[in-house]
Amino acid sequence: MSAGKNTETSADASAKNAQEPSGPAPDFDTLIDRQGTSATKWERYAGRDILPFWVADMDFAMPPFIADAVRSRLEHPILGYTRTPPSLVAAFQAWMQHHYQWRVEADWLVWIPGVVGGFNLAARATARPGGAVMIPTPVYYPFLDVPGNAGQRAQHVPLVREGERWVMDMEALERAASPDTALLLLSNPQNPTGRAYSRAELSELAAFCLRRGIVLCSDEIHCPLLLDPAVRHLPVASLDPDIARVTISLYAVTKAYNMPGLSCAVAVIPDAALRRNFIRAQAGLVPGIGPLAYAATEAALNDRGPWLSQLLHYLRGNHERVRSVVGRRMTPVEATYLAWIDVRDLDIEHPGAWLEDAGVGLSDGAAFGAAGFVRFNFACPRPLLERGLTRLQAGLSSAPARGEGRSTGSN
Ligand SMILES: Cc1ncc(COP(=O)(O)O)c(C=O)c1O
Numbered sequence: 001m002s003a004g005k006n007t008e009t010s011a012d013a014s015a016k017n018a019q020e021p022s023g024p025a026p027d028f029d030t031l032i033d034r035q036g037t038s039a040t041k042w043e044r045y046a047g048r049d050i051l052p053f054w055v056a057d058m059d060f061a062m063p064p065f066i067a068d069a070v071r072s073r074l075e076h077p078i079l080g081y082t083r084t085p086p087s088l089v090a091a092f093q094a095w096m097q098h099h100y101q102w103r104v105e106a107d108w109l110v111w112i113p114g115v116v117g118g119f120n121l122a123a124r125a126t127a128r129p130g131g132a133v134m135i136p137t138p139v140y141y142p143f144l145d146v147p148g149n150a151g152q153r154a155q156h157v158p159l160v161r162e163g164e165r166w167v168m169d170m171e172a173l174e175r176a177a178s179p180d181t182a183l184l185l186l187s188n189p190q191n192p193t194g195r196a197y198s199r200a201e202l203s204e205l206a207a208f209c210l211r212r213g214i215v216l217c218s219d220e221i222h223c224p225l226l227l228d229p230a231v232r233h234l235p236v237a238s239l240d241p242d243i244a245r246v247t248i249s250l251y252a253v254t255k256a257y258n259m260p261g262l263s264c265a266v267a268v269i270p271d272a273a274l275r276r277n278f279i280r281a282q283a284g285l286v287p288g289i290g291p292l293a294y295a296a297t298e299a300a301l302n303d304r305g306p307w308l309s310q311l312l313h314y315l316r317g318n319h320e321r322v323r324s325v326v327g328r329r330m331t332p333v334e335a336t337y338l339a340w341i342d343v344r345d346l347d348i349e350h351p352g353a354w355l356e357d358a359g360v361g362l363s364d365g366a367a368f369g370a371a372g373f374v375r376f377n378f379a380c381p382r383p384l385l386e387r388g389l390t391r392l393q394a395g396l397s398s399a400p401a402r403g404e405g406r407s408t409g410s411n
Contacts, residue, residue: 021309028060028314031381045361051388052361056191056338058258058379062296063307066257069299070292082291084111091301092251092266098304099224102238110267110278113289115221116142118250118267122217123150123183124281125248125274131182134214136168137369138340140191143219144369155181156369159193164331166193166340170204177208183215188236189222189335192368192375196226196335202236206243215274217248221265224256224308227316228334237268244270248278253300256308258379264293318378318385325389326376337379340365344372346399358395360388 034042041052041059089106096102112118123133123146133147134155147154155176159166173184186205189196197205209216216236223233237247252265269275315337322339323330329342341362348354351374352364365373376392378385 021306021313023306023310025310025314026061026063026307028311029381029383031384032059032061034059045356050356050359050361051384051391053377053380053388054361054363054375056255056336056377056379057260058337059381059384060258060311060379062257062259063303065303065305065307066259066296066299069295070262073291073295079291081288082294084289085294085298088294088298088301091298095253095301096235096268100233100235100238102235104268105270108268108270108275110269110275111289112265112267112282113263113287113293115219115250115252115265117286118248118265119143119185119217119219120146120149121267121278121281121286122185122215122248122250123147123152125277126182126215127152128180128182131180132178134173134176134181134184135369136173136184136186138192138365138373139185139187139368140219141367141369143185143187146185152182153180158370159190161331165334166190166195166331168197168201168205170208173205173208177212177214181212181214183217184209186216186218186236187222188218188220189225189233191222191336192338192340192363192365192373193331194227194333194336194338194340196228196231196233197236199234199239202234203239206236206239206247209246210242215246215248216243217250219250221250221252221255222336223251224253225312225315225337226335227312227319227337228332229316231334233335237270241270246271246274248274253297256311257296257300257303259296259300262290262293262296264289264297315379318380318382321382321385321389322376322378325393337377339376339378341374341376342372343374343396343399345402346396347402348399351399354399355392355395358398359391360395362392 041055041057045052093104096104127150132153132155135143136159137156157172157176160169218236226233235249237244237249249268254260269278319333326341330339333339343351352362355362363375365371
């Protein structure tokens with residue numbers, strides 16, 4: 001398929017994205033010590049000289065207006081069971097309209113405590129006896145558990161590298177689909193390859209789903225994190241009402257505002273029958289969302305200030321540094337803060353473990369369904385990034401090239 005770059009953006013938006021953000025920049029350069037917070041990212045390597053660049057959270061403070069919103073909610077002394085506040089629903093509708101020009105109705109929304117739960121619910125809501133879930137790979141590893149969790153078969157279809165980007169292999173999708181394919185799981189922007197799919201790509205994929213009677217579950221959690229200033233995020237369900245009818249779209253602002261510990265997400269499901277099945281699939285399993293998470297999410301949805309563009313500006317700088325070291329092993333990251341690095345030319349069986357021995361903790365591609373790659377999370381203060389890049393470079397250059405014979409003993 002042609003992978004036209006997603007440059008479909010108004011000249012204004014593109015110019016705005018490329019501009020230096022105004023106002024005093026938050027301090028993204030100073031490393032905040034996360035010791036004592038049981039941080040998943042840092043605890044993995046506690047007591048070892050390994051710098052963590054794996055799980056997708058950022059080593060930056062959340063913006064002050066989020067902390068203020070949480071503090072303000074804490075002024076009330078009762079943190080009881082909480083209904084979805086109407087003001088939050090309105091904030092989400094306005095956010096969607098403002099950023100993506102998609103008018104979503106309040107009754108399309110199902111609030112859930114996490115996107116991972118959301119795509120698992122999508123599989124349960126669409127499961128058929130002997131059914132299958134189709135998954136383009138590599139992909140954020142919890143996707144790969146979804147078919148098994150829902151008692152469905154998995155149909156993995158590898159993305160292919162076309163020049164400087166990873167694209168869907170539409171012919172392979174057509175070949176892999178069967179009459180019992182119930183669901184396709186899309187990650188857009190794509191974790192781990194950093195693609196933000198174009199209108200043409202999304203339209204072709206959605207047309208395929210419509211034609212084959214496949215529900216499309218689109219995880220768009222990374223959509224505010226656009227690094228390429230010329231690229232715009234397109235919610236797949238906003239392309240056409242027919243596509244919306246077969247789509248479950250998942251959103252959360254926890255990733256972009258770096259508060260994944262305050263879980264709150266929303267499924268947008270325009271079709272009433274699909275929505276009913278999704279709600280039924282929760283039956284007794286899914287907890288409510290807490291009042292602090294609601295407060296934080298609402299503050300993020302209402303944000304129209306400079307914090308996010310200041311963050312993106314910083315991440316673009318980090319991206320440049322990573323590319324200057326990693327070179328053609330990676331494709332440019334259009335969105336997310338994750339670099340997908342090809343090390344298949346090196347004769348190392350477990351590149352993640354090899355690099356840990358070199359003092360950097362990356363995610364091994366095998367977990368994403370693609371051995372021979374590693375994923376590097378570059379959302380951290382630049383001094384830490386520089387230390388990590390030095391170790392990464394040393395680790396990669398100490399590895400034997402394929403054909404030189406396997407090294408032993410190091411991992
Ligand atoms: C593509 C993708 N979806 C979902 C999540 C996690 O979502 P949640 O914490 O809301 O379950 C992540 C976190 O890295 C992600 O990268």
